[in-house]
Amino acid sequence: MNKDKLFSYHKWATLACLDHIQPIEEEIYVREGGNSFSTIQKTIEHTIGVERLWFLRMHGIEQPAFERLDVSTVEKAKESFMLLHAEMELYFASITDEQWQEPLKFKNTRGDECENTREDMLFSFINHASYHRGQITSLLRQFGKEGTLLEYYYYVQKNR
16 A cells, blocks of 8 residues: 555544544543553553654664653644654655665564564554554443544545
8 A cells, every 4th residue: 555645544543533532521531441541541642652663763763762742631632643743744755765665673662673664664553553543432432422433444435
């Protein structure tokens, strides 16, 4: 699949998820539920933080530290996400097709030695975010709220 289209889908799905959550009471954002991360806020903090880790790995940083971005409110989470994605878009526009395929060494969060291309890293964090957007929908449903449809199919339908 085209990297630009994949990244565009990811941006659309994450913003659609955040837009869906925003009008819901702030109490729901921090309410404890039953998932791998106990709140929507913690799920978003993890997801955006991991995305930042992958971005730093794409720059050749072998063992970047996890950065806690400000997601104290949904609005702040959107701002953090948009700032990160603005950086990503500039960086992605600056690298060649060959650089997308260049293998980079890094250590994962467990300390294991790994190697991936930037293209594989892009797919990894997009896939990771999709998994956690599903968990957010699960939390919303636990709290009696509606989820939202974020599958790629809906992105294509809305972006024809």
